[in-house]
Amino acid sequence: MTLATPVPSTRPAWDARLWGVLLVVCGVIFLDGLDVSMVGMSLPSIGADLGVPLSSLQWVVTGYVLGYGGLLLLGGRTADLLGRRKVLLIALAVFAVVSMLSSLATSPELLVAARFIKGIAAAFTAPAALSILTTTFPEGPHRNRALGIFTTCAASGFSMGLILGGLLTEVGWRWTFLSPGPVALIVFLFALKVIPNSPRDETAGGYDVPGAVTVTAGMLTLVYAVVGAEHAGWASVQTIGLFVAAAALLAAFVVIERRSKHPLVRLGILRSANLRRANLAIMTVFGAYVAFQFIATLYLQNLLGWSSFETALGFLPAGLLVAFLSPNAGRIADRIGTERMVVIGMAFFVTGYALALRIGPVSDYYATVLPTIVLIGLGFAITFPALNIQATNGVADHEQGLASGLFNTSNQLGGAVVLAVATAVITAQSRGVTVPADMLAAYKPALVVITGISVLGLLVGITGYLKRRATEAEVAELENSLAEDLTPAA
Numbered sequence: 001m002t003l004a005t006p007v008p009s010t011r012p013a014w015d016a017r018l019w020g021v022l023l024v025v026c027g028v029i030f031l032d033g034l035d036v037s038m039v040g041m042s043l044p045s046i047g048a049d050l051g052v053p054l055s056s057l058q059w060v061v062t063g064y065v066l067g068y069g070g071l072l073l074l075g076g077r078t079a080d081l082l083g084r085r086k087v088l089l090i091a092l093a094v095f096a097v098v099s100m101l102s103s104l105a106t107s108p109e110l111l112v113a114a115r116f117i118k119g120i121a122a123a124f125t126a127p128a129a130l131s132i133l134t135t136t137f138p139e140g141p142h143r144n145r146a147l148g149i150f151t152t153c154a155a156s157g158f159s160m161g162l163i164l165g166g167l168l169t170e171v172g173w174r175w176t177f178l179s180p181g182p183v184a185l186i187v188f189l190f191a192l193k194v195i196p197n198s199p200r201d202e203t204a205g206g207y208d209v210p211g212a213v214t215v216t217a218g219m220l221t222l223v224y225a226v227v228g229a230e231h232a233g234w235a236s237v238q239t240i241g242l243f244v245a246a247a248a249l250l251a252a253f254v255v256i257e258r259r260s261k262h263p264l265v266r267l268g269i270l271r272s273a274n275l276r277r278a279n280l281a282i283m284t285v286f287g288a289y290v291a292f293q294f295i296a297t298l299y300l301q302n303l304l305g306w307s308s309f310e311t312a313l314g315f316l317p318a319g320l321l322v323a324f325l326s327p328n329a330g331r332i333a334d335r336i337g338t339e340r341m342v343v344i345g346m347a348f349f350v351t352g353y354a355l356a357l358r359i360g361p362v363s364d365y366y367a368t369v370l371p372t373i374v375l376i377g378l379g380f381a382i383t384f385p386a387l388n389i390q391a392t393n394g395v396a397d398h399e400q401g402l403a404s405g406l407f408n409t410s411n412q413l414g415g416a417v418v419l420a421v422a423t424a425v426i427t428a429q430s431r432g433v434t435v436p437a438d439m440l441a442a443y444k445p446a447l448v449v450i451t452g453i454s455v456l457g458l459l460v461g462i463t464g465y466l467k468r469r470a471t472e473a474e475v476a477e478l479e480n481s482l483a484e485d486l487t488p489a490a
Contacts (some may be wrong), residue, residue: 020194021136022146027187028088028129031095033157035180036165037315039064039115040293041165041308044301046235047132052108058294058423062223062416063112065290066117068126069412070216073264076127076405077208084128084135085195087354091124092188099181103174123408130404132195132394132489144330144389147456150414151385152326159319166312166346211256211264218249219413225422250262265406269399275465279410280389281342284457286411287418288353288450289376294419295443295450296369297428303439314365314373321377322384329385338386339468342461347384350458353451390464412465420455422446 014022047057079087095118102114118189133150137143168175225242232238257263270276293315299316300306333341352375358368391407429442 020190021132021196022149024187024191024195025101025129025133026150027190028092028125029150029154030157030160031180031183031187032126033154033159034161034183035099035122036064037158037161037319038168038176038179039167040297041162041312042169042176043294045169045173045308046111050108050111056108058419059108059112061290061294062419063115064119064122065318065412065416065419066216066220067116068122069119069409069416070219071120071123071212071411072127072209072405072409072412073215073402074212074405075124076131076402076408077264078124079128079131080399080402083197084132085191085197087124088128088132088191088195089188091121091128092191095121095125096181096184096188099184100178103178105177116295119412126408127404129383130161130388130392130408134395139393141330141334143392144333144385146330147388148327148330148385151329151381151388153321154384155319155322155326155380159316160322162312162319163309166307166309169308181347208260208262208264211253211260214249214253214256215264216464218246218253219416221249222246223416223420226424229424265402266399266414268327268397269402269406272392272394273467274390274464275395275403275406277342278387279406279458281346281383281457281460282387282391282407283410283414284418284453284460285346285349285379285387285414287414288349288415288453288457289380290415291419291446291450291453292353292356292376292421295422295446296356298439298458300369303361304363312332315371317370318373318377318380321374322381325378325381326385329381330389333386333389337468338390339461339465341382342387342390343366343458343465345379345381345386346454346458346461347453348379348382349454350451352376352379353447356447357444357451359443359447371392418450424450425449 024218043057043060046052046060052060075087075091080438097123098114098118102111102118105111105114130150133146134143136214137146165176221242225239225246229236229239254267256264257267260455296315300311301308306314311464329341352372354373356369356376360368363369392403395403423446425446426439426442429445430439
């Protein structure tokens with residue numbers, strides 16, 4: 001269902017109504033970026049204040065990611081069924097309230113629980129916002145331009161979150177949990193005014209609650225298995241049992257989807273090779289970055305002695321690069337194709353993470369850390385909008401919420417799993433370490449894992465590029481054959 005006046009197909013000349021819709025959906029993704037980066041800057045302070053060990057500290061991030069990723073598919077389906085405007089408004093209100101309540105948490109358990117609920121709220125705002133964008137702007141240059149602006153706002157939120165997170169953590173880490181609440185309320189008020197109604201599709205069926213329960217439980221079990229493996233042992237009965245349980249739950253999810261009258265995921269949508277590759281690639285992109293930010297924050301603050309604000313400034317160049325370069329992503333996609341963009345962007349990621357292996361106990365930031373930050377910024381500026389375009393192109397309007405949910409689920413699942421693996425590697429390597437400087441030997445193996453994950457993403461991108469080249473060659477050969485057949489004999 002189109003939510004605004006159709007845009008002329010010749011040039012992206014948008015009226016005030018379209019800009020208003022774009023402003024709101026960009027506000028939602030700005031809020032997501034703001035929240036994630038602010039909390040990342042405060043992790044060492046939270047650990048020191050609440051007495052949270054390293055192996056448990058990652059749950060402050062993972063709790064949010066699991067709530068987000070675990071229910072994104074249900075969030076996308078709900079947006080399609082109940083109406084995107086209604087879902088967006090309710091979820092924004094919940095996000096705002098929980099943000100303010102989480103700042104009062106007095107124990108790690110309460111904090112992680114609040115982050116989990118907040119992630120659930122984001123699981124409904126994100127697919128609703130993205131599907132509003134993709135059903136408002138038609139496929140092609142208009143949508144590519146809108147997605148470029150959308151990505152820019154995500155980066156701007158992330159950059160602003162770094163600065164605010166660093167500043168507020170100096171005052172007290174609780175402020176980093178409180179401040180997204182008022183921002184969510186502002187976005188809510190704008191959405192209330194400018195987002196058109198999109199009534200429930202009465203022909204679309206119902207909700208797949210069993211599917212939502214099994215996929216969420218499967219993801220939780222998988223991440224818990226990885227996190228607990230360094231304590232129980234990778235070959236222990238507990239770890240193996242949890243992996244088997246996770247596999248069984250995810251297999252049950254597939255069976256449920258195949259038999260359900262109203263599946264959470266119409267499995268046929270996965271026949272799209274572009275959608276499959278976009279989902280696999282974003283898992284590596286976000287997973288590697290979340291793990292890298294976690295390690296780099298601990299490295300800069302605990303090993304090099306940087307303040308939270310100095311750490312924020314250290315990460316800032318990446319966000320600024322994305323903010324300045326992403327508006328041109330749609331134009332680049334129109335010229336060279338998203339497949340080439342993904343390969344180029346993933347190559348930046350691989351190079352950046354490999355360079356991070358040069359860090360030392362007294363590293364020069366400008367010589368060792370900054371090049372990685374810059375390459376990560378370039379990678380995000382090129383790759384993220386290209387993958388967004390690939391994940392939503394060719395999808396019918398009534399399934400845009402599903403496509404958005406799948407893409408964001410892969411995003412968050414990658415973040416949860418790769419962060420859990422990196423944390424497990426660090427914990428295993430740091431047993432018996434009492435001197436902060438000795439932690440470097442634990443960080444580097446985790447950075448090797450992150451680099452390897454990015455190499456997998458690069459291979460996915462290369463596969464898509466080669467497939468595109470083969471398709472172009474087949475089309476060219478067919479055109480030449482037809483031209484020869486139509487050419488009169490001499």
